[in-house]
Amino acid sequence: MPFIPHTDDEVEAMLGAIGVNSIDDLFNEIPRDLLIKDLDGVPDALSEMEVSRMMRERAARDRGARCFIGAGAYEHHIPAAVWDIATRGEFYSAYTPYQAEASQGTLQTIYEYQSMVCSLTGLDVSNASLYDCASGLAEAALMAVRANRKSKSRRILLSAGVSPTYEKVATAIAGTQGLTFERLPLDLDTGASKPGSLNEQGEPPIAVVIQQPSFLGVYENVDAITDWAHANGALVIAVVNPTSLAVLKAPGSWGAAGADIAIGEGQALGVPLSSGGPYFGIMTCKSEIVRQMPGRIVGRTTDLDGNPGFTLTLQAREQHIRRSKATSNICTNQGLMVTAATIYMSLLGAEGLRRVALTSQQQTAKLLDLLTSIKGVERAFSAPHFHEAVIQLDRPVGPVLAHLAANDVLGGFDLSKTYPELGNALLVCATETKTDEDLDVYRSALQDAMSAAA
Amino acid sequence: MTEQLIFERSRPGRRSYAQAPLDDITGAIPSEYQREDVPVLPEVSELQVVRHFTRLSQQNFSIDTHFYPLGSCTMKYNPRACNSLALLPGFASRHPLGPASHGQGFMECMYELQEMLKSVTGMKAVSLTPMAGAQGELAGVAMIRAYHLANGHEERDEIIVPDAAHGTNPATAIMCGCTVREIPTDSAGDVDLEALKAVLGPKTAGIMLTNPSTLGVFERHITEIAELVHDAGGLLYYDGANLNAILGKVRPGDMGFDVIHLNLHKTFSTPHGGGGPGSGAVGVGERLKPFLPIPVVGKSEQNGAPFYDWLTEDDLPQSIGRLSGFMGNAGVLLRAYVYMRMVGKDGMKRIGEFATLNANYLEARLKEAGFELAFPERRASHEFIVTLKNEAKTLHVNAMDFAKALLDKGFHAPTTYFPLLVPECLLIEPTETETRESVDRFVEALVQIREEAKIDAEKVRGAPYTTPVRRLDDVKAARQLDLAWKPGPSANS
Numbered sequence: 001m002p003f004i005p006h007t008d009d010e011v012e013a014m015l016g017a018i019g020v021n022s023i024d025d026l027f028n029e030i031p032r033d034l035l036i037k038d039l040d041g042v043p044d045a046l047s048e049m050e051v052s053r054m055m056r057e058r059a060a061r062d063r064g065a066r067c068f069i070g071a072g073a074y075e076h077h078i079p080a081a082v083w084d085i086a087t088r089g090e091f092y093s094a095y096t097p098y099q100a101e102a103s104q105g106t107l108q109t110i111y112e113y114q115s116m117v118c119s120l121t122g123l124d125v126s127n128a129s130l131y132d133c134a135s136g137l138a139e140a141a142l143m144a145v146r147a148n149r150k151s152k153s154r155r156i157l158l159s160a161g162v163s164p165t166y167e168k169v170a171t172a173i174a175g176t177q178g179l180t181f182e183r184l185p186l187d188l189d190t191g192a193s194k195p196g197s198l199n200e201q202g203e204p205p206i207a208v209v210i211q212q213p214s215f216l217g218v219y220e221n222v223d224a225i226t227d228w229a230h231a232n233g234a235l236v237i238a239v240v241n242p243t244s245l246a247v248l249k250a251p252g253s254w255g256a257a258g259a260d261i262a263i264g265e266g267q268a269l270g271v272p273l274s275s276g277g278p279y280f281g282i283m284t285c286k287s288e289i290v291r292q293m294p295g296r297i298v299g300r301t302t303d304l305d306g307n308p309g310f311t312l313t314l315q316a317r318e319q320h321i322r323r324s325k326a327t328s329n330i331c332t333n334q335g336l337m338v339t340a341a342t343i344y345m346s347l348l349g350a351e352g353l354r355r356v357a358l359t360s361q362q363q364t365a366k367l368l369d370l371l372t373s374i375k376g377v378e379r380a381f382s383a384p385h386f387h388e389a390v391i392q393l394d395r396p397v398g399p400v401l402a403h404l405a406a407n408d409v410l411g412g413f414d415l416s417k418t419y420p421e422l423g424n425a426l427l428v429c430a431t432e433t434k435t436d437e438d439l440d441v442y443r444s445a446l447q448d449a450m451s452a453a454a
Numbered sequence: 455m456t457e458q459l460i461f462e463r464s465r466p467g468r469r470s471y472a473q474a475p476l477d478d479i480t481g482a483i484p485s486e487y488q489r490e491d492v493p494v495l496p497e498v499s500e501l502q503v504v505r506h507f508t509r510l511s512q513q514n515f516s517i518d519t520h521f522y523p524l525g526s527c528t529m530k531y532n533p534r535a536c537n538s539l540a541l542l543p544g545f546a547s548r549h550p551l552g553p554a555s556h557g558q559g560f561m562e563c564m565y566e567l568q569e570m571l572k573s574v575t576g577m578k579a580v581s582l583t584p585m586a587g588a589q590g591e592l593a594g595v596a597m598i599r600a601y602h603l604a605n606g607h608e609e610r611d612e613i614i615v616p617d618a619a620h621g622t623n624p625a626t627a628i629m630c631g632c633t634v635r636e637i638p639t640d641s642a643g644d645v646d647l648e649a650l651k652a653v654l655g656p657k658t659a660g661i662m663l664t665n666p667s668t669l670g671v672f673e674r675h676i677t678e679i680a681e682l683v684h685d686a687g688g689l690l691y692y693d694g695a696n697l698n699a700i701l702g703k704v705r706p707g708d709m710g711f712d713v714i715h716l717n718l719h720k721t722f723s724t725p726h727g728g729g730g731p732g733s734g735a736v737g738v739g740e741r742l743k744p745f746l747p748i749p750v751v752g753k754s755e756q757n758g759a760p761f762y763d764w765l766t767e768d769d770l771p772q773s774i775g776r777l778s779g780f781m782g783n784a785g786v787l788l789r790a791y792v793y794m795r796m797v798g799k800d801g802m803k804r805i806g807e808f809a810t811l812n813a814n815y816l817e818a819r820l821k822e823a824g825f826e827l828a829f830p831e832r833r834a835s836h837e838f839i840v841t842l843k844n845e846a847k848t849l850h851v852n853a854m855d856f857a858k859a860l861l862d863k864g865f866h867a868p869t870t871y872f873p874l875l876v877p878e879c880l881l882i883e884p885t886e887t888e889t890r891e892s893v894d895r896f897v898e899a900l901v902q903i904r905e906e907a908k909i910d911a912e913k914v915r916g917a918p919y920t921t922p923v924r925r926l927d928d929v930k931a932a933r934q935l936d937l938a939w940k941p942g943p944s945a946n947s
Contacts, residue, residue, distance in 0.1 A: 002801050003531055003723075004808045005889045014815040014890060017822075023807045026814055027703055029672045029833045034704045038799070041573025045798025048535045055792060058559030059544030065556050069549045072779055079473040081504050083541070089518025090511035093532050096729035098524075098869075101921035102861050104456075105513035106728035112460050115939040119494040125937045128729070131585040134779035142629075165779055172747070172775030176596060176631040212487075219487045249489045265779065272541070275560050276550030276780025277585065278731035290935070296729065300939075301931035304916065307456055309923035313931040319588070320872070324624035324634045331588040331622050336727030339507075346460050346503045350495045352474030362481030384484050405553050413551055432475045 002045060064408055066438050068367070070388045070429025071215070071413035072133070072163055073276065074268045076243070076356060077433055079347045082270045086340040096296070096332065100311040101303075106335060107310035110298040113342040120245040121238070121262040122252025123284040127295035129333040130281030133265035137166045137209065137239065138173035139294045139328055140263050140283065144207035144235045145179065146327065147260070147289040151233055154178050157205040159225065160186040160193040161214020162239060164418040186421060191218040191381035191390060198225065204232035210259070211239035212248065216419070216427065217364075217388030218381055219248075226255030238262040242269050242282060243360070244386055246353035252286075261285045270344025271337050280334035280341065291317060294328030359432035360387035363439065367430045370443040376450050380425055388429040390415065390422065393450075397426050403449035409442055456922060457509050460496045461939050470500040494941055513922045514728070515866045521892045523816075525837045525869035525881025526620070526668055528698045528720030530809075533793060536724065540788035550780035554763045560784070561762035565751045567791045574802060575697075575714055576707025577737030581746040583782035587695065590715025590734025591626040591662070596774040597713055597738065597745040598660045598689045599630050604745075604772065610687065614653055614661040616645055618669050618873045620695060623662045632659055639875065643671040643829045645679060658688035665692065665709065666699045666835035668873045669828065670813075670881065680710025689713065689742070697721045698885070699810060699836035702803030712739045721805075722790035733786040744772040749781050808886035809836035812893060816884050819897045824904075828876045837883035839876050846878045851907040851914045853878040856900065858925065859917040863899040 006014075011023070020026060027035065046054070067075060086092070090105060097103030097110075114126035130136040141156050158167060158181055167181050175181075182205075184193040192214060208229035212220050222238070229236045238251035238259035251259035267279040285293055291314065299313035319326040348356065364387045371377050376394035393400060397414045404411040412428040419425060430439060498506075515522065522529035540546075548557055568580040584590035595613060602610040613627035614635045624634045637649040645663070661683050665673045673679070683690055692706040692714035698721045706714045718724050718733040726732075738746060749764040764781075767773065797805065817838045821827055828839035846852040857867030857880070869881035884893055907914045918924060 001804050001808075002797050003533060003887050004804055005887065006808060006811070010890045011811065014811055018811075018814045018818045020814075023811055026807075026810045026833060029674055030700070030704050031674070031677060034677070034708050036576075036703065036705060036708065039573050039702060039802055042570050042794065042799040042802055045801050046795050048533075048796060051792055051795050052535060052539060054795075055539040055563075056542060058562060059539075059542035061544065061559035062548045062557050063544040065552070067547075067549045067552065069551050071551055073550050075547070075549070077473070079470075079500075081500060085504060085507045085511070087537060088508070088511045090514040090516045091728055092537070092725045093517035093529075094514045094728045095522070095524060095527055095529060095726040099515070099857065099861065099867050100926050101858065101918050101923055102515035102520075102866060103513075103728075104922045105510035108457065108459070108510055108513070109507070109728075111937075112939070114937055115459075115461065116493075116495055118938040122489075122491075125935075131589065131731075131783075132779045135585065135589070135777060163779075165776065169776045169778065172596070172777060173592065173629075176599065177629065178631070219484070222487075245489070246493060247483045247489060248487055250491075250493075253489070272546040272785070273549050274540075274546050275548045275557065275784035276782070277778065278733075278783035278786055279779070280731075287935075290937075297937060299931040300936040301927045301934075303924040303926050305924055307923055309456065309926045311926045311928055311931050313928070313935070313937075316932075319621040319625035321621070322625070323621045324628050326621065326625040326628075329588045329592060329622045329625035329629050330586075332586050332730035332732045334727075334731045335729035336725065336731060339728060343503060343507050346496050346498060346506070347470045347473045347500060348495070349469055349497050350493045351469055351497075353493070353495065355474040355476075355479060358479045358481035358483075359475040359477070360481070361483070362479055365481065386483075401553070405555055408556075410549065410552050410556065 065410050066408065066441060067410040068412050068428050068430060068442055069410050071427055072265060073273055074431055075273055075433050076268055076431055078270050078272060081347060082340050082343045085343055086336060091339050092336065097312060104310060107298050109339050109342050111300060111310050113338045114298060116345045117282050118284055120242055121240065121284045122250025123262055124287035125290045126284040127293050127297050129338045130283055130295055131334060132277065132279045132281045133263055134166045134169035135173060136263040136281030136283055137170040140237045140261050141170055141174050141179055141207060143261060143292050143294060144237060146292040148206050148235050151206040153203055153206040154180060155205040156181050157208045158183045159210045159220050160184045161216050161220060162209055162211045163215040190383040191216045192220050192383060198228045205234050207235040207237050209237045209239060213241060213244055213386035216390050217385040218383045222254045226259060230257050235260040240264040242266060243353060243357050246350060246357045260289065266337060266341050269341035271340055278334055278337055280337040292327060295330050296333050356432050363430035363432065363434050364389055367428060367439045367442065370439055371446055374447050374450055380422060387431055388427055390425050390427055393424040393426065395424060397424050400449045403452055404445050407445045409445040459939055460498065460506050463498050463502050464496040466497060468497045468499060520864060520866050521888060521896055522866040523868050523882050523884050523896065524866060525883040526695055528883060528885055530723055530885035531887040532723050532725045536789040536792040539792050540785050545788060558762055561751050563788060563791045565753050565762050567787060568751060570794050571716060571735055571737060574701060575737045576705030577714060578740050579743045579746060580735055580737045581750050582735045582787050583747050583749065583777055584715065584734035584736055585778050585783050586730065586732035587715060587717040587734040588622045588626065589777055590736050591622055592629055593736045593747045593774060593777060594691050594713040594715050595626050595630040595632065597742045598691065599632060600745045600774050601742055602659055609657055610659040612657045613659055617875055618667050619662060619664060620668060620693065623693060643669040643832055644674055647675060650679065650682060654682060654686035658686050660689040660691055662691040662693060664695055666696045670835050670838040671829055671832045672835055676709045695720065696835065699806060701806040703806045707739065713742050718786060718790040723793045724786045724789040731783045731786050733783045744770060745774050746770060747775065747777050748773045805886050812884040812886060812888055813837055816882065816893050823897060823901050828879060837881060840880045840882060841876050842878040845904060849907040850911050853880055855915050855917065856903055859903045859914050860899060861918040862920045865896055865899055
């Protein structure tokens with residue numbers, strides 16, 4: 001019996017202690033007609049050896065491609081120590097630190113994490129993380145509603161380069177409470193939000209969301225948008241990539257007053273791509289609105305002997321205390337991912353993270369030069385980019401990507417559905433993990449694809 | 455025993471050189487977007503990092519180190535193979551937006567996981583995308599709401615929740631734009647049927663139930679409840695928090711539930727990770743199928759071989775939409791898949807059986823030792839409640855004191871003060887993976903604590919003594935907020 005330690009003798013003795021004859025007797029409060037005999041859809045058990053062989057074969061089928069897709073999930077080198085330590089049983093198999101005295105390891109790690117992301121984002125307080133950035137946008141929007149009671153609006157205005165997926169997720173989660181999301185128009189020359197489009201807004205929104213760098217890899221004029229939002233009674237929600245914050249202006253320094261809330265996809269900080277999760281959502285904010293923040297928060301305090309220690313705090317915001325009046329229904333954070341990210345940030349430090357950010361920017365710049373040397377491939381925007389950029393092809397993107405994939409190059413994210421105004425556009429990404437040789441492989445593969453499909 | 459903050463180990467200019475790119479870097483950021491300050495991350499060596507976090511880990515109780523009978527959380531053993539296989543390079547390095555052609559291995563696992571979950575729950579379709587139990591709840595209630603809206607019943611916005619429910623239930627209903635009608639539990643621990651009838655009506659959207667309930671007993675009137683709610687035009691939502699109790703014995707789909715969420719981190723043994731990641735797959739009956747959150751994995755044939763692909767907005771136009779950036783906590787789902795394959799068909803049944811055996815045995819032993827059960831006339835499910843109201847009254851040692859004193863005896867505490875309607879309660883869930891010996895030792899520990907309280911209650915109220923810190927000042931934590939370390943004037947010097 002996998003993972004069940006009982007011997008037959010023990011079962012007998014235990015049933016005797018309970019005072020029943022059989023295990024079936026323990027289920028005698030369940031209506032008889034509901035009991036089932038067999039689970040047809042579950043195969044017979046495999047041994048660990050058998051399941052390992054099967055999983056290795058399946059994993060091997062998914063390997064081998066050079067990946068130039070970013071679009072919200074980024075391949076970075078993960079130091080060996082990160083998951084070696086994070087998967088220690090004491091982190092891996094512990095639960096939410098309700099018993100603080102027995103959970104100081106997790107609690108102090110979260111406190112250190114909160115300190116690090118507060119510094120990266122330039123804001124005062126952080127929670128212990130959300131599920132991911134996409135759902136984080138929904139939580140941030142709902143938080144903005146609670147924190148901005150002066151505004152009567154239920155409209156959230158998005159910069160042109162907020163991830164279209166984040167918008168979909170935020171709509172699915174927060175739309176049921178009457179929030180609507182609208183986008184600023186895209187400037188086809190720079191790839192950022194169209195300058196001047198802010199002044200074409202009617203009723204001011206309750207919050208403005210600015211993604212920096214944008215989903216399309218370019219920079220928004222965050223200072224101007226932040227100041228406009230504040231002048232119009234709206235809060236500012238920054239959507240950031242934590243790697244970029246080693247070099248980019250922190251949301252807390254945007255405009256005259258700084259963004260009010262920052263969220264970000266934490267995956268880049270030492271979390272494997274792993275088909276999309278588990279990742280974690282970063283959320284920080286100004287201290288004035290901390291009581292509107294969703295999710296767990298760890299604070300430092302003292303114990304009976306006056307020694308420093310850590311505990312969950314401000315729990316009066318949360319569902320297990322406030323029930324229907326809670327700031328959110330969120331219960332768990334992404335604890336293990338936060339542990340990994342804290343180890344990652346400690347190993348890299350500010351200088352290491354800066355090197356990752358700038359090397360990624362550099363490799364994407366090189367990739368752009370290589371790809372646009374091919375006939376029929378052009379840069380979409382004139383403005384500078386971070387570690388992602390848009391190219392335009394002289395033909396539909398789908399078949400070209402399929403041709404590349406057949407040669408084990410995953411060429412990027414096809415934008416033709418999400419940004420049809422950009423035509424045959426492709427979002428490409430190269431991080432520090434891509435060598436110059438990798439970039440050359442992509443260039444030759446694209447050259448082939450363009451000649452083949454011509 | 456306390457560990458310095460990693461920031462306090464920092465020295466200017468120290469680095470872990472091997473972990474970041476070494477080359478001359480030509481990458482650049484336009485000056486107007488650059489940050490002027492340097493973020494405050496520690497400057498430490500790799501050894502310092504490894505030592506610091508290893509030491510921190512050693513300050514945790516965990517399943518791997520301690521019996522962890524935390525009620526309603528199903529802290530069972532997390533098999534090592536589940537982790538190592540989910541982290542195989544082919545799975546770990548797969549980009550979520552990579553083409554299906556380069557993800558068939560992963561997607562085959564996900565499709566089979568959907569099928570297995572349908573089988574163990576008796577539902578008609580499954581979506582794996584919700585990232586935690588609470589998000590599964592959100593998906594479930596959103597589907598119920600979408601169903602009523604699609605049928606032209608905008609007025610159906612009331613969600614009925616028993617008073618014993620997890621706090622996430624009412625919080626979820628509110629997040630979905632619904633209102634909450636709370637109903638009481640009767641003295642035997644079942645839903646009060648008269649109270650239920652009184653709140654059912656044309657505004658009823660549905661009811662959220664956990665079965666076995668958070669009181670540790672099976673809801674005996676479930677068939678009748680299902681009929682009442684359905685007759686009133688409402689739907690039934692199953693909170694899967696306690697599925698471990700009945701796995702392989704009885705299925706929510708057969709009980710009449712229309713939608714369920716599963717906590718894969720409980721029943722299917724994916725790690726709790728110090729508070730996540732969870733995974734909250736949802737299953738639905740026939741009428742909610744069109745509203746499932748996306749993406750879902752579909753199976754077709756290509757060149758005579760099975761081909762797995764994503765079902766998205768185009769395939770499920772009435773879907774409540776996307777709940778995550780990609781497809782939920784994929785790596786957690788892989789761990790659950792490996793677990794289910796190792797447990798197999800017969801093992802599923804044994805999980806429910808032995809979780810129930812351990813709980814009933816522990817309950818019988820505690821009763822024998824003179825502790826008061828909240829529902830002594832009922833059969834325990836995979837968990838049960840002890841009330842320490844007598845001890846609190848006569849010995850002046852309450853449930854929290856017992857919980858803290860257990861830590862000194864090498865046990866993680868059970869869930870305390872939940873459910874809210876039983877005074878001074880411990881909600882105890884041993885799970886099927888614990889040996890009889892560890893269950894016995896836990897009984898001895900509780901008996902010992904009670905004896906110690908008779909001799910010196912003050913001492914028990916001061917527990918724990920052996921943990922890295924003693925009881926913490928929660929009031930100070932909330933009043934004098936210290937939520938992030940900031941460098942002082944002399945920091946980094």
